[in-house]
Amino acid sequence: MSTLALAFDLGGTELRGALVERSGDVVARVSEATLAGAGSEAVIGQIITLADKLLKEHPQARVVGIGACAPGPLDPKAGIVIGPPTLAGWHNVPMIDILSRQFGLPVRLENDANAAALGEWRFGAGRGAASMVFVTVSTGIGGGVIADGHIYHGRRGLAAEIGHMTITGEGDRCFCGNVGCFEAVASGTALGRQATRLTAPGDGSLLRRLSNNGDVSARHVVEAARTGDATARQLVEAEAKWLGIGFTNLLHLYSPEVIVMGGGLANGFDLLAPGIRATIEGRAMQAYCDVPIVPAELGDRAGLVGAASLILWEGEPGTALAMVQDEETKNGAGGASGSSQSDRA
Amino acid sequence: MSTLALAFDLGGTELRGALVERSGDVVARVSEATLAGAGSEAVIGQIITLADKLLKEHPQARVVGIGACAPGPLDPKAGIVIGPPTLAGWHNVPMIDILSRQFGLPVRLENDANAAALGEWRFGAGRGAASMVFVTVSTGIGGGVIADGHIYHGRRGLAAEIGHMTITGEGDRCFCGNVGCFEAVASGTALGRQATRLTAPGDGSLLRRLSNNGDVSARHVVEAARTGDATARQLVEAEAKWLGIGFTNLLHLYSPEVIVMGGGLANGFDLLAPGIRATIEGRAMQAYCDVPIVPAELGDRAGLVGAASLILWEGEPGTALAMVQDEETKNGAGGASGSSQSDRA
Numbered sequence: 001m002s003t004l005a006l007a008f009d010l011g012g013t014e015l016r017g018a019l020v021e022r023s024g025d026v027v028a029r030v031s032e033a034t035l036a037g038a039g040s041e042a043v044i045g046q047i048i049t050l051a052d053k054l055l056k057e058h059p060q061a062r063v064v065g066i067g068a069c070a071p072g073p074l075d076p077k078a079g080i081v082i083g084p085p086t087l088a089g090w091h092n093v094p095m096i097d098i099l100s101r102q103f104g105l106p107v108r109l110e111n112d113a114n115a116a117a118l119g120e121w122r123f124g125a126g127r128g129a130a131s132m133v134f135v136t137v138s139t140g141i142g143g144g145v146i147a148d149g150h151i152y153h154g155r156r157g158l159a160a161e162i163g164h165m166t167i168t169g170e171g172d173r174c175f176c177g178n179v180g181c182f183e184a185v186a187s188g189t190a191l192g193r194q195a196t197r198l199t200a201p202g203d204g205s206l207l208r209r210l211s212n213n214g215d216v217s218a219r220h221v222v223e224a225a226r227t228g229d230a231t232a233r234q235l236v237e238a239e240a241k242w243l244g245i246g247f248t249n250l251l252h253l254y255s256p257e258v259i260v261m262g263g264g265l266a267n268g269f270d271l272l273a274p275g276i277r278a279t280i281e282g283r284a285m286q287a288y289c290d291v292p293i294v295p296a297e298l299g300d301r302a303g304l305v306g307a308a309s310l311i312l313w314e315g316e317p318g319t320a321l322a323m324v325q326d327e328e329t330k331n332g333a334g335g336a337s338g339s340s341q342s343d344r345a
Numbered sequence: 346m347s348t349l350a351l352a353f354d355l356g357g358t359e360l361r362g363a364l365v366e367r368s369g370d371v372v373a374r375v376s377e378a379t380l381a382g383a384g385s386e387a388v389i390g391q392i393i394t395l396a397d398k399l400l401k402e403h404p405q406a407r408v409v410g411i412g413a414c415a416p417g418p419l420d421p422k423a424g425i426v427i428g429p430p431t432l433a434g435w436h437n438v439p440m441i442d443i444l445s446r447q448f449g450l451p452v453r454l455e456n457d458a459n460a461a462a463l464g465e466w467r468f469g470a471g472r473g474a475a476s477m478v479f480v481t482v483s484t485g486i487g488g489g490v491i492a493d494g495h496i497y498h499g500r501r502g503l504a505a506e507i508g509h510m511t512i513t514g515e516g517d518r519c520f521c522g523n524v525g526c527f528e529a530v531a532s533g534t535a536l537g538r539q540a541t542r543l544t545a546p547g548d549g550s551l552l553r554r555l556s557n558n559g560d561v562s563a564r565h566v567v568e569a570a571r572t573g574d575a576t577a578r579q580l581v582e583a584e585a586k587w588l589g590i591g592f593t594n595l596l597h598l599y600s601p602e603v604i605v606m607g608g609g610l611a612n613g614f615d616l617l618a619p620g621i622r623a624t625i626e627g628r629a630m631q632a633y634c635d636v637p638i639v640p641a642e643l644g645d646r647a648g649l650v651g652a653a654s655l656i657l658w659e660g661e662p663g664t665a666l667a668m669v670q671d672e673e674t675k676n677g678a679g680g681a682s683g684s685s686q687s688d689r690a
Contacts, residue, residue, distance in 0.1 A: 073632050078688055082632070131499045146501065148490050154476045154493070154600025158632055161597035166590055166628070168525070169513045178628050184435050245511055252506035255499025265662050283511070287427070294378070319347055 004042060004061050005345030006054065006105075007308035008047055009112065010070040012086025015043065018049040018301070019061055020308030024123035026301055027061075028054055040081075040253070045100055051103065067100055067105040067307035069115035076157045079109045108310035112303050113152055113160065116296075117144025119306030120260050121311060124297035129257040132249045135297070136160060137243070138218075138263035141183040145254055167245050182249075186242035187267045189217035194329045195221045195235050220239050222268035239265075242280020249290040251280070262296030269295040349406050351399065351450075352653040353392055354457065355415040357381050357431025362386065362395040363646070363652030364406055369468035370404075371646055373399055385426075388668030389443055398446065399654050410451040411444055412652035414460035421502040424454045431655070453655035458505065459496055461641075462489025464625040465605050467658060469642035474602040478595045479641070480507060481608035483563075487527040489601055489668070497599075499506030504613045508532070512590050527594075531587035533563035540566045540580050552577060567613035585609075585617045589624020596633040607641030 011014040015034045019027040030050050035042045055061065062162055068227055071084035074135065078095025081087075100107040110118065117126075117134035126132040131147040141163035145152040154160045160170075163183030174184035184190060195216035197206045202213055206229045210220040221239075226231035247259055261269060273293065281289055296302060349364055354361040364372040370380045371618065375395050380387045391412075401404065424441025424528045426432075447530040455463065462471075462479035471477040477491040478565035488507035491498040497504045508528030509521055517538070519529035529535060540561035547558055551574045555565040566584075569577035592604055606614060626634050641647060 131504075147497050147504075148495060150493060150495075152492050152497075152599075155602045156600065156632065159476075159598065159600035159631075161491075161600070161630065164597050166512050168511075169515055170354060176630060249510045252509050253504065254497075255501065255504035255506070257500045276381045285506065285509060287501065288506075291500065301475060313657065 001015060001098050002102065003312065004063050005311040006051055006063055006066045006103075007304040008050070008066070010034065010043065010047070010068065010087075010097035010302040011058040011084065011112065012071060012084070015046055015050065016300070016304060017047070017052050018308070019058055019063070020067075020305055020312070022312045024119075024305045025308070026304065028058060029301075029304075030054060031099045034087070036086060037088045039094045040087070040091075043087065043090075044093075044095075050100055053184045063105065065108070066103060067108050067110075067115075067310040067312075068095060068099065069110050069303045070095065070306045072113070072161075073109040073156070073158060074111045074279065074342055076108075076110050076114070076153065079107070081109070102146070106311065108187025108307070110151075110307060111144075111157060113142035114144040114153075114157075115145060115159060115304075115306035115310075116262060117160075117260075117296075117306065118309055119298050119302035119304070119333070120152055120296050121146050121306075122309050123305050125260045125294045126258055131256040132258050132260060133160075133162075133254050133256040134262060135247070135260060136251070136258045136263035136296075137186065137265040140189070141187050141246075141263075145249075145256070147254065152153060153168045162246070162250070164216065165249060165251060166324055167242075167277035181194045182242075184248040186239065186246055188263070191235060191239050191241075191265070193222055194230070194238070198231055198235070205229075207316070209258040218265055219267070222265070222271060225268070227240065234267065236271050237275050243272060244276045245255060245283065247276060248280050248288075249291060251284050256291065259290065259293045260296050261296075262298075262302060266295045266296065285336040303343050347549075348657065349408050350656040351396055351402075351408055351411045351448075352495055352548055352649040353395070353411070353413040354460070354652060355379065355388065355392070355413065355432075357416060357429070360391055360395065361645075361649060362392070362399055362648045363653070364399050364403055364414075365409070365657070367657045369464075369654070370516070370652045371649065372462045373403060374592045374631065374646075374649075375399060379432070381431060382433045385432070385438045387434065389437075389438075390538040391448055392444070408450065410656035411448060411454075412460075412653045412655040412657075413440060414455050414457045414648045416650065417456040417458070417506075418501070418503060419454065419456045421453075421455050421459070422450070423497060426454070449655065453652070454501060454545070455496075455652060455655060456489075458487035459498075460504075460633045460649075460655075461607060461643075461647035462491060462498055462505075462605075462651065464643050464647035464649070465641050465686070466491050466606065466651075467654050468498065468627050469511040469647060471603055476599065476601040477603050477605060478505075478507075478599050478601040479499035479607060480592070480595070481641075482531065482606060482610040482630055483533045483608035484607075485534070486532050486591075488595075490601070490656065507595070510591065510594060512587075512594060527587075527591040530586065533608070534565055535587075536580060536610070537562040539583070542578070543576055543580070543667050550574075550576060563610055564612070567610070567616060570613070570616050581613065581616050582620050586624050587618025588617060589621045590628065592621060592638060593625050593628045593633075596629050596636055600633065601636065603634040603636065603637045605641050606638065606648060607643075612642045641653050 016031040073082040143162035166180040168180040171185040174181035267316045361376040418427040426438040486508035511525040513525040516530040519526035
């Protein structure tokens with residue numbers, strides 16, 4: 001069996017673990033509901049249990065390190081989970097220290113959006129791009145930026161807080177307290193809320209039939225729009241316009257070679273794409289208009305393979321990796337970069 | 346005389362030339378009005394004449410290369426000025442080729458906002474920061490970003506088009522055609538326009554007295570606010586709020602260690618700072634609230650010394666310069682990095 005990394009994607013709802021090959025292929029996967037209210041010790045206990053399970057089921061696995069991602073804010077260099085709003089009782093948890101002591105392996109940590117960006121860049125829809133913006137549109141809006149061949153961290157690893165970019169003065173107040181955040185007007189949650197407002201329980205609308213007369217979600221809107229439902233189509237059009245305004249800002253600010261859209265709403269990418277494109281063509285300066293906007297390719301394994309690549313990545317011609325190599329040397333994970341040949345498919 | 350670079354800052358109004366030392370000190374300066382309507386050949390003729398003049402007046406100067414900056418869009422790697430809106434008859438002008446053939450010296454090109462960012466980062470208000478955003482607020486709003494120790498270029502060098510980030514749905518239409526651009530609501534031009542609207546010729550207001558009953562400019566607003574004029578104070582407060590909204594976006598997106606504000610409106614920085622700070626504290630997520638916002642230090646020589654540093658920079662402990670060194674090696678400007686000692690003050 002080839003060289004592998006243990007990868008963990010710690011979410012507020014689900015904790016995922018995997019054994020990942022250098023190629024980005026996932027050899028084995030496990031998951032369970034995160035004990036999100038039980039504090040950091042309980043959740044780290046879950047990680048250790050899942051890791052033991054994966055290692056026991058694959059005794060031949062040559063595991064050279066652990067790549068983990070968790071919700072921000074998080075300091076990737078110090079290896080500390082600072083205090084994610086979706087995990088109770090986490091406050092400056094030294095995740096790298098804890099896991100490396102437990103397993104005696106090099107450990108890397110990245111925030112979940114950056115790890116997913118890394119996964120899509122190295123193995124998915126962003127392959128070969130020197131600069132890329134990954135935007136995940138689901139409950140909220142998050143993102144990660146590859147800037148001139150490096151993941152863009154900024155101070156304390158806090159760059160690319162895309163969801164809280166102000167793009168308008170209207171709409172519902174964001175949970176962060178502001179009006180006009182990209183996330184507040186364009187997330188899946190915002191789309192579902194609009195759909196819920198435009199309909200009423202028992203009104204016989206397709207949207208309410210799909211939701212069994214409960215609150216309408218973004219998924220219902222996409223489903224209804226696929227059948228040609230007029231209200232849903234109109235909602236999708238408005239959603240595409242907000243996404244287009246936000247994406248235009250990302251083009252102007254980061255000048256990526258490609259924008260990759262992931263998250264739950266990427267399931268409706270084909271429906272949203274014409275409206276996103278029209279908005280960008282109407283708003284972006286000429287030089288940015290031909291940048292492709294594409295759907296993510298890796299689904300919910302983007303974070304896992306991105307986290308694994310923090311340990312395993314050897315690079316390809318055309319993609320810079322100085323930062324990763326520097327850190328590998330520093331942290332003694334040099335075994336991962338010993339061979340000069342990449343297994344990437 | 347120590348090693349020098351010839352530096353040029355080509356603006357739509359003024360063409361500036363200088364001899365700059367490795368320390369960032371300007372040894373000699375010349376300037377003249379840009380023949381902005383006369384096409385690229387005429388302007389390049391001006392550059393050559395100014396260069397000859399500087400070299401003739403300093404016959405001992407050991408000039409190792411030419412660093413130039415010009416308005417974007419511009420491709421710094423290819424060395425091409427693509428087509429700046431403020432210079433008539435410029436279309437894909439191969440500036441590096443032309444100047445290196447003329448002088449037989451290595452030539453580097455950067456867009457003016459990036460060059461000014463580089464100047465402030467290496468010799469001015471951003472010294473020592475790993476990540477920095479430079480924002481110039483005058484007729485328009487422009488910027489340059491230092492991302493994790495590198496100037497952030499993005500595709501075709503087009504990153505950090507800060508002025509055309511949409512931050513609202515209100516206000517006057519931007520020259521780019523959109524409503525809500527940062528530049529359209531927060532530039533010096535926008536501030537002057539608001540002041541002109543709030544007053545009328547002959548109304549006896551301080552603003553109109555300062556402007557001799559003509560259109561009021563941002564400079565008049567700052568001047569009147571300094572004397573405590575109520576209308577001007579109110580305008581400054583509104584201006585600071587817009588700047589604070591835009592700067593909050595820049596904090597969330599780039600997570601710099603410092604934001605440096607330059608341009609004409611930086612003359613009123615002391616008046617604007619409390620309102621900018623209050624807006625950031627009201628809008629930015631907690632982890633970004635303590636990032637300093639400081640005025641630029643180099644004034645109108647930021648672009649010149651930044652452009653010169655493309656040729657001369659040797660770096661300091663703590664500031665990355667891999668990109669520049671790589672390009673120096675590639676372009677044969679290695680002489681500039683021959684000594685291991687920096688002269689920087």
